[in-house]
Amino acid sequence: MTTLLDGKAFAARLRLRVAEAVTELTAAGGPVPGLAVVLVGEDAASQVYVRSKGRATREAGMASFEHRLPVDTPQSVLMALIARLNVDPTVHGILVQLPLPEQMDTAAVIAAIDPAKDVDGFHISNVGLLATGGRAMVPCTPLGCLMLLRGALGSLRGLDAVVLGRSNIVGKPMAQLLLAEDCTVTVAHSRTRNLADLCRRADILVAAVGRPGMVPGDWIKPGATVIDVGINRVSDGQGGSRLVGDVDFDTAASVAGAITPVPGGVGPMTIACLLANTVTAAARASDLPEPAGLGL
Numbered sequence: 001m002t003t004l005l006d007g008k009a010f011a012a013r014l015r016l017r018v019a020e021a022v023t024e025l026t027a028a029g030g031p032v033p034g035l036a037v038v039l040v041g042e043d044a045a046s047q048v049y050v051r052s053k054g055r056a057t058r059e060a061g062m063a064s065f066e067h068r069l070p071v072d073t074p075q076s077v078l079m080a081l082i083a084r085l086n087v088d089p090t091v092h093g094i095l096v097q098l099p100l101p102e103q104m105d106t107a108a109v110i111a112a113i114d115p116a117k118d119v120d121g122f123h124i125s126n127v128g129l130l131a132t133g134g135r136a137m138v139p140c141t142p143l144g145c146l147m148l149l150r151g152a153l154g155s156l157r158g159l160d161a162v163v164l165g166r167s168n169i170v171g172k173p174m175a176q177l178l179l180a181e182d183c184t185v186t187v188a189h190s191r192t193r194n195l196a197d198l199c200r201r202a203d204i205l206v207a208a209v210g211r212p213g214m215v216p217g218d219w220i221k222p223g224a225t226v227i228d229v230g231i232n233r234v235s236d237g238q239g240g241s242r243l244v245g246d247v248d249f250d251t252a253a254s255v256a257g258a259i260t261p262v263p264g265g266v267g268p269m270t271i272a273c274l275l276a277n278t279v280t281a282a283a284r285a286s287d288l289p290e291p292a293g294l295g296l
């Protein structure tokens, strides 16, 4: 009865579309889209994502540039790298992997990225464009979630959506996108009262909290569409580890109408949307028509 929203399969189709769009763009005289990923420090999970981003970028026919800086890099060195990437004509997208080490002023680093190359959609100019209905670079994770929701539901008009989490990178932009789809949106956070009752009213529940299995099945309205953004590494009880979401999948899956798994749900969509945003940025940079099927 429950539909499994297979983000891995959806993302594979989107990556094929990205590869086609790269071919279209270059055939029209455009550049090979290039994505620069900057990783400061040695965080193990971040290294995994950066490697898979690089692989996916090359598989789509795009150029991948990786910049690894030591954990104690001064902010001025990172700023100088961003300044170079901003003016490098072979680079159309810049992603600075977050979180940054604590000596860095994250807001200042994001502000230094050329908004036209800000494929994460984190620069205030893109945040403002998203909030006001303009031509923004849309943050990859919320964009991927929206694609899965549209695939599951078609129109989202009039539906009650609850977003758990209010971060700048997931919760807030997710709420903006759902609002633009004519949902009635509630954003919940650590100070929200009666979270369970609030969630039970949601036709669409997006969980982006970072707490393993926090949302049990009895918080979910029967038939609701559940998007689990959480990526939490927990012990598997046998000396190893495994990834789980913010939703308790086993109890939720029997109540939800549709639900994303972790892994294999939102994560692969994030990477596919990053590639899509990079192609869009490359098309805009060369004043060529934006290939269809890459964004909203």
Ligand SMILES: NC(=O)C1=CN([C@@H]2O[C@H](COP(=O)(O)OP(=O)(O)OC[C@H]3O[C@@H](n4cnc5c(N)ncnc54)[C@H](OP(=O)(O)O)[C@@H]3O)[C@@H](O)[C@H]2O)C=CC1
Pocket: 141, 164, 165, 166, 167, 168, 169, 170, 171, 188, 189, 190, 191, 192, 195, 208, 209, 210, 211, 229, 230, 231, 232, 266, 267, 270
């Ligand atoms: N699949 C993907 O591609 C991605 C996955 N992620 C994952 O998504 C999750 C969220 O990431 P991110 O948004 O960056 O996380 P943040 O830590 O920045 O934000 C977490 C949010 O959850 C809220 N929160 C924390 N505890 C509770 C609670 N007990 N009840 C209600 N709300 C709570 C916080 O509230 P408050 O604001 O009050 O502190 C905050 O708004 C993480 O597991 C992360 O790994 C993130 C990015 C991409």
Ligand SMILES: Nc1nc(=O)c2c([nH]1)NC[C@@H]1CN(c3ccc(C(=O)N[C@@H](CCC(=O)O)C(=O)O)cc3)C=[N+]21
Pocket: 048, 049, 095, 096, 097, 098, 099, 120, 140, 141, 231, 243, 262, 263, 264, 265, 266, 267, 268, 270, 271
């Ligand atoms: N500037 C910036 N932009 C980001 O988009 C960004 C970031 N910083 N910092 C970290 C988070 C996290 N994130 C993920 C991307 C893919 C998977 C993903 O593909 N996960 C696989 C599993 C991967 C595994 O096995 O570890 C899955 O869910 O199936 C997960 C998480 C992007 N983030």
Ligand SMILES: [Mg+2]
Pocket: 139, 140, 141, 142, 169, 170, 270
């Ligand atoms: Mg993101």
